[in-house]
Amino acid sequence: LDEHTDEPQLLERSxxxxxxxxxxxxxxxxxxxxxxxxxxxxxxxAAEDATQEAFIAAFKSIRSFRGSAFRAWLFRIASNAxxxxxxxxxxxxxxxxxEPHGEDAHTIDVAATEPTPQDRAEQQELGRLIQWxxxxxxxxxxxxxxxxxxxxxxxAEIAAVLGISLGTVKSRIFRGRLQMRQVLLEQGGxxxxxxxxxxxxx
Amino acid sequence: MFPFDRHEQLRQNLSxxxxxxxxxxxxxxxxxxxxxxxxxxxVLDGLxxxxxxxxxxxxxxxPRSFALTPELANAPSTxxxxxxxxxYANGLRLAAAGLAVALAVVMVVDRSNFGGEGDSGGSQVQxxxxxxxxxxxxxxxxxxDQGAFGGQADSAAGTPQATGGPAASAAPLAxxxxxxxxxxxxxxxxxxxxxxPQPAVGDTGGENNTETESSGDETATGGDETKADGNDFDGxxxxxxxxxxxxxxxxxxxxxxxxxxxxxxx
Numbered sequence: 001l002d003e004h005t006d007e008p009q010l011l012e013r014s015x016x017x018x019x020x021x022x023x024x025x026x027x028x029x030x031x032x033x034x035x036x037x038x039x040x041x042x043x044x045x046a047a048e049d050a051t052q053e054a055f056i057a058a059f060k061s062i063r064s065f066r067g068s069a070f071r072a073w074l075f076r077i078a079s080n081a082x083x084x085x086x087x088x089x090x091x092x093x094x095x096x097x098x099e100p101h102g103e104d105a106h107t108i109d110v111a112a113t114e115p116t117p118q119d120r121a122e123q124q125e126l127g128r129l130i131q132w133x134x135x136x137x138x139x140x141x142x143x144x145x146x147x148x149x150x151x152x153x154x155x156a157e158i159a160a161v162l163g164i165s166l167g168t169v170k171s172r173i174f175r176g177r178l179q180m181r182q183v184l185l186e187q188g189g190x191x192x193x194x195x196x197x198x199x200x201x202x
Numbered sequence: 203m204f205p206f207d208r209h210e211q212l213r214q215n216l217s218x219x220x221x222x223x224x225x226x227x228x229x230x231x232x233x234x235x236x237x238x239x240x241x242x243x244x245v246l247d248g249l250x251x252x253x254x255x256x257x258x259x260x261x262x263x264x265p266r267s268f269a270l271t272p273e274l275a276n277a278p279s280t281x282x283x284x285x286x287x288x289x290y291a292n293g294l295r296l297a298a299a300g301l302a303v304a305l306a307v308v309m310v311v312d313r314s315n316f317g318g319e320g321d322s323g324g325s326q327v328q329x330x331x332x333x334x335x336x337x338x339x340x341x342x343x344x345x346x347d348q349g350a351f352g353g354q355a356d357s358a359a360g361t362p363q364a365t366g367g368p369a370a371s372a373a374p375l376a377x378x379x380x381x382x383x384x385x386x387x388x389x390x391x392x393x394x395x396x397x398x399p400q401p402a403v404g405d406t407g408g409e410n411n412t413e414t415e416s417s418g419d420e421t422a423t424g425g426d427e428t429k430a431d432g433n434d435f436d437g438x439x440x441x442x443x444x445x446x447x448x449x450x451x452x453x454x455x456x457x458x459x460x461x462x463x464x465x466x467x468x
Contacts, residue, residue, distance in 0.1 A: 030268045
């Protein structure tokens with residue numbers, strides 16, 4: 001927490017065009033921004049591009065930022081960068097049809113919470129399935145779910161980040177989860193519900 | 203209220219309930235309903251599962267530092283793919299303007315040809331010239347646009363050979379600009395676009411070469427000279443010059459559109 005006490009000063013210096021001050025904020029937030037983009041876009045390359053674009057855009061408009069909710073403001077820019085990246089990739093025909101499944105499996109770091117290689121492989125498999133499921137739902141619902149379940153924002157913060165009403169946040173998260181549940185149950189086979197039940201109880 | 207409606211309404215609150223985002227009153231309602239409705243209970247369970255599954259996703263490390271270099275910080279940001287890039291829009295505008303003016307010129311020429319022979323009526327030629335200089339004015343404007351767009355119109359005069367070669371006759375004009383544009387980086391298009399009328403001028407016919415070449419730098423000057431020289435200037439040559447220039451403008455516009463499209467998809 002103490003690493004955030006200098007944030008107002010860094011923001012103020014960034015507003016005056018101090019790039020090194022801004023870059024300290026970049027280093028502080030790049031992992032969460034990158035993860036937001038990665039979960040949103042699935043492809044690590046796309047996530048990298050979107051992350052870089054987000055920080056460039058943030059630096060350019062840092063003067064317009066007022067207040068203290070820098071993370072929410074930054075995530076709003078990042079989610080816009082993700083939408084831009086999706087449009088860019090959609091306008092490019094050859095790229096992405098088979099991307100969601102394979103490519104990122106090797107690149108996503110798996111946190112080594114479980115000791116044995118078997119568990120680890122299983123965890124990785126599960127992570128891939130969840131990411132794929134996430135990529136199957138509507139982007140508007142996806143970003144709401146990511147902000148809620150992965151980034152830990154509450155509904156009011158999500159409403160602020162996405163510029164939508166609380167009611168819309170509520171229904172997007174609800175419908176997103178319903179649909180994810182549906183896809184997971186269809187695709188997950190027999191092993192998954194058990195695992196999920198364990199996770200949800202634990 | 204029908205039980206089903208109530209059920210449905212409560213069901214939609216399940217997710218918010220799982221997140222602790224309901225008011226105490228709504229929370230109490232949902233809990234009361236859950237106690238009696240197995241269906242809703244299993245849905246709630248499923249919602250919690252997906253929530254936990256997402257929360258359990260590993261956190262990826264940033265693949266590199268995203269700290270901005272001064273170049274990145276000052277670079278123009280990539281335009282969102284949804285909106286037309288300026289090159290794309292300008293290209294379309296240029297192409298449309300070129301086509302429209304070319305059409306107008308053709309119509310004017312058509313009418314004056316219909317009215318009388320090319321060498322007879324001085325007034326007719328005068329009128330044609332007047333209208334031509336209007337259209338030339340329009341061309342000048344679009345040339346100025348191009349100049350503003352690229353800011354390299356001046357440097358164009360230095361390299362007339364670049365396009366002089368391929369433009370030796372009228373027909374290659376149609377094919378040569380796209381290939382030239384295909385190879386060149388975008389900053390050079392405007393320069394080439396504004397220099398392109400020169401070969402077209404030089405190409406219009408033996409007897410007018412000296413006049414038109416001297417007016418080669420600016421189409422507007424060409425227009426003035428046409429007016430001054432009046433009758434002994436071949437009106438059709440002017441028309442060809444104008445049409446050639448417009449053709450180049452149109453093709454340039456289309457090439458810009460094409461390049462902009464390609465760039466967006468790279």
